[in-house]
Amino acid sequence: MRNYENLVIVKPTLTAEEIQASVKAIEEVITSNGGEIAATSPMGMRKLAYPIEKNERGYYHVIYSSIAPSAITEIERRFRINEDLLRFVTIKYDTNREIAAFNGMVAKAKKAAEAPAKVETPAVEAEAPVATEAAAPAAE
Amino acid sequence: MAEKRKYKKRYCKYCEAKVDFMDYKDAGALRFSLSERYKIMPRRLTGNCKRHQDMISIVIKRARAAALVPYTVTRKQVVVAPFENLK
Numbered sequence: 001m002r003n004y005e006n007l008v009i010v011k012p013t014l015t016a017e018e019i020q021a022s023v024k025a026i027e028e029v030i031t032s033n034g035g036e037i038a039a040t041s042p043m044g045m046r047k048l049a050y051p052i053e054k055n056e057r058g059y060y061h062v063i064y065s066s067i068a069p070s071a072i073t074e075i076e077r078r079f080r081i082n083e084d085l086l087r088f089v090t091i092k093y094d095t096n097r098e099i100a101a102f103n104g105m106v107a108k109a110k111k112a113a114e115a116p117a118k119v120e121t122p123a124v125e126a127e128a129p130v131a132t133e134a135a136a137p138a139a140e
Numbered sequence: 141m142a143e144k145r146k147y148k149k150r151y152c153k154y155c156e157a158k159v160d161f162m163d164y165k166d167a168g169a170l171r172f173s174l175s176e177r178y179k180i181m182p183r184r185l186t187g188n189c190k191r192h193q194d195m196i197s198i199v200i201k202r203a204r205a206a207a208l209v210p211y212t213v214t215r216k217q218v219v220v221a222p223f224e225n226l227k
Contacts, residue, residue: 007165007206043165049210058207062165089206091164101161 009058035067039109150187164202
C-alpha cells in the first residue's frame with residue numbers, strides 16, 4: 001500500500017446533487033479497488049486556469065488515500081471512462097519527506113472537514129508570509 | 141579589490157524558509173517562481189538553489205496539469221486577467 005492523492009475536476013454543468021453523486025462514485029471506485037480513503041477535501045467550484053472541453057469553471061475535489069500500486073492503472077482507467085470528469089491528477093507520496101507532508105495534509109483536511117469555517121482562516125494565514133516574501137524580491 | 145558587483149547577491153528564498161515540501165494546490169505560493177506570462181522563472185533571476193528549483197518546476201508542472209496555473213497566456217488574456225486566479 002502506498003499513499004496517493006487524487007485530484008479530480010468534475011464538470012460544472014451538473015447540479016449540486018449530481019456533483020456530490022459523482023464524487024461519491026469516484027470515491028467508490030477507489031474503495032472498490034482496495035484503496036483506503038484517509039481524507040477528502042473539497043476545494044469547491046473554481047475558475048480553471050484555461051478552458052477544458054469549453055468549460056471555464058470546474059468543481060475540484062481532492063482525495064487522500066492509500067492504494068496498492070497495482071490498482072492505480074485500473075482506477076485511472078475508470079476515471080478516463082467517466083464522462084463527468086474534466087481532469088484528474090494522481091500524485092504519489094513515496095519518500096519519507098513526502099509521506100510526512102502527506103500526513104500533514106491529511107490531518108489538515110480532516111480538521112477542515114470537522115470545522116469548515118474555522119480552518120479556512122489559519123490556512124490562509126499560513127500561506128500569507130510565503131506570499132509576502134515572494135512579492136518582496138520581485139519589487140526590487 | 142575586484143570589480144564591484146553589479147547586482148545584489150542572490151540567495152534561495154526557499155532555503156531561507158526551510159521549505160521541505162511544496163504543495164501544487166497552493167497556487168499562490170508558486171507565483172514567486174513564475175513570470176507574468178506564467179513561465180517558470182530561471183534560477184539566475186530568482187536565485188533559487190538547484191534543489192528547490194527542481195522541486196518548484198515539478199510542482200508548477202503538476203499545477204498546470206490540474207488547471208490551477210495556465211500553460212501559456214495569450215495577449216488577450218494578459219490584458220484581461222493577470223494573476224486573477226492566484227491571490
